[in-house]
Amino acid sequence: AQSVTQLDSQVPVFEEAPVELRCNYSSSVSVYLFWYVQYPNQGLQLLLKYLSGSTLVKGINGFEAEFNKSQTSFHLRKPSVHISDTAEYFCAVINFGNEKLTFGTGTRLTIIP
């Protein structure tokens, strides 16, 4: 079975500082990986996804993530955060041939002015 672990439930970061949100997954087969973002009082939207090819994936709003197969990780990074990045971030995985998006418990990113 697939699973996703987001170790950090809350991450406070000063504005314009870099941030890394950690995600580790477990699966016995190949996977697709996703980061979704949920802004306050809004629905989830896709930030970026890894399907195949280059392990460095760029998404919206300056975010990027790197797929590391050996470490089964898909950490999300941004070199300089803004107040508008305040949101909950969810890592998710789908096994090849399986349609169930399995989500982590989420990381609440708080930007400190």
Place this chain on the structure above:
Amino acid sequence: GAGVSQSPSNKVTEKGKDVELRCDPISGHTALYWYRQSLGQGLEFLIYFQGNSAPDKSGLPSDRFSAERTGGSVSTLTIQRTQQEDSAVYLCASSSTGTGNTEAFFGQGTRLTVV
């Protein structure tokens, strides 16, 4: 419509009552998912519909939960004899192919409170 629409946005119900939550997916999307978002628990998969195939109900937490999708479009999630632990945000999502490599679009959710 332009996006996934869910109704109602908020629902307060008494323990023991039945509730129905509605999801209108994006037109033409063949895959539809229901998830439950509880505080501090992440998103829990409930059920998945893909075209005319039998739905994947493996995530439904008990036989009080059921869902249907009529005409391959609108879906209704029904919770019978609601319990306080059913309180959560129920999210619906749809995607165009359901092959896993396409984006799932989420609705705003229905916040269910059982009192």
